Amino acid sequence: MDYTASDTRYGNMVYRRCGASGVQLPVLSLGLWHNFGGVDSFDTGREIVRKAFDSGIIHFDLANNYGPPPGSAESNFGRIMKKDLDPWRDELVISTKAGYLMWPGPFGEFGSRKYLLASLDHSLKRLHLDYVDIFYSHRFDPDTPLEETMGALASAVKSGKALYAGISNYSPEQTDRAAEILRSMDTPCLIHQVKYSLFRREPEEGLSNVLDTNNIGAIAFSPLAQGLLTDRYLDGIPADSRAGKPHGFLKSEHITPGILETVRKLNRLAGSWSMTLAELALNWVKSHSFVTSVLVGASSVPQLDTNLRIVTMPDFTQGQIEEINACLSLT
Numbered sequence: 133m134d135y136t137a138s139d140t141r142y143g144n145m146v147y148r149r150c151g152a153s154g155v156q157l158p159v160l161s162l163g164l165w166h167n168f169g170g171v172d173s174f175d176t177g178r179e180i181v182r183k184a185f186d187s188g189i190i191h192f193d194l195a196n197n198y199g200p201p202p203g204s205a206e207s208n209f210g211r212i213m214k215k216d217l218d219p220w221r222d223e224l225v226i227s228t229k230a231g232y233l234m235w236p237g238p239f240g241e242f243g244s245r246k247y248l249l250a251s252l253d254h255s256l257k258r259l260h261l262d263y264v265d266i267f268y269s270h271r272f273d274p275d276t277p278l279e280e281t282m283g284a285l286a287s288a289v290k291s292g293k294a295l296y297a298g299i300s301n302y303s304p305e306q307t308d309r310a311a312e313i314l315r316s317m318d319t320p321c322l323i324h325q326v327k328y329s330l331f332r333r334e335p336e337e338g339l340s341n342v343l344d345t346n347n348i349g350a351i352a353f354s355p356l357a358q359g360l361l362t363d364r365y366l367d368g369i370p371a372d373s374r375a376g377k378p379h380g381f382l383k384s385e386h387i388t389p390g391i392l393e394t395v396r397k398l399n400r401l402a403g404s405w406s407m408t409l410a411e412l413a414l415n416w417v418k419s420h421s422f423v424t425s426v427l428v429g430a431s432s433v434p435q436l437d438t439n440l441r442i443v444t445m446p447d448f449t450q451g452q453i454e455e456i457n458a459c460l461s462l463t
């Protein structure tokens with residue numbers, strides 16, 4: 133099981149600059165929210181990570197709470213680092229986040245300086261790393277001054293425990309303020325992690341402009357709407373799917389007849405263009421110029437292989453985007 137990275141790993145991947153920074157991200161990145169926790173097969177997760185790196189996916193996204201149980205995805209990725217990827221650490225962009233519940237009491241979640249910096253230390257231990265490349269505030273905290281939350285990100289960067297600061301799930305107004313505060317602390321906001329897919333269009337309503345104005349990159353999470361925008365649920369709910377598992381965040385009740393009708397329409401359009409629905413959905417996200425990287429999840433190497441096909445696929449034309457959007461009129 134010894135691993136040596138493929139010599140051709142940079143052959144096909146496309147990298148896009150993140151805002152106005154020195155960071156370039158692969159157009160497809162891998163997220164470890166599901167499928168890499170203590171309840172999952174370590175060997176399958178390891179195979180997916182190796183396949184990703186061998187294909188030029190140098191960016192792996194984590195958070196303190198990924199699992200289940202919380203923390204276990206970081207621990208498993210830390211094992212993969214030790215076993216396989218350590219010699220290539222300087223080529224990797226590894227991110228983690230803090231914001232959701234990790235331990236009891238007032239300092240176990242949200243955006244206090246005490247929580248964020250303690251959580252980062254725990255993450256680094258689990259990951260077996262001296263630093264992460266990006267440390268995110270995972271969500272806006274309505275009760276903590278934004279100066280304190282952003283100050284904690286800036287401290288993480290100044291201490292060398294993180295190289296860049298990011299935010300996730302912030303509104304356009306919150307993003308604008310966060311960017312201004314971070315600038316005043318000489319720690320520019322590198323990136324915003326946004327939910328964006330054919331089914332979740334909110335970033336188009338103002339956020340994309342705010343990111344542009346502030347030179348912040350965007351990484352789009354759940355681009356397949358957790359698997360809904362694939363052929364996974366066309367014939368029912370497979371037991372090994374996210375919606376079929378008891379701990380998955382996608383629930384069977386989310387898979388409504390109306391959603392399935394739209395998915396079938398999109399699937400027919402994808403077929404007529406000789407591609408899978410997953411490819412269509414991912415390339416649709418990639419084709420929007422504010423998106424730096426498409427942050428996909430995968431439960432198997434064949435899924436990742438399919439998703440990698442969008443790397444060399446031309447962006448959709450405006451006409452194609454309109455044709456795809458027209459399928460959504462039923463949702």
Ligand SMILES: NC(=O)c1ccc[n+]([C@@H]2O[C@H](COP(=O)([O-])OP(=O)(O)OC[C@H]3O[C@@H](n4cnc5c(N)ncnc54)[C@H](OP(=O)(O)O)[C@@H]3O)[C@@H](O)[C@H]2O)c1
Pocket residue numbers: 162163164165166167193194270300301325326352353354355356357358359360362363364372373374375410427428429430431432434435436438439
């Ligand atoms: N910042 C935040 O608040 C936040 C929130 C959520 C996610 N994220 C990040 O975004 C990452 C991606 O999110 P996500 O996992 O929800 O993304 P996603 O890409 O929308 O969904 C991934 C799921 O889609 C299915 N899938 C993937 N490729 C497929 C293919 N080619 N054919 C058929 N099915 C396919 C798999 O489902 P099965 O498992 O059923 O096979 C896979 O687990 C996360 O890992 C995390 O890093 C961030």
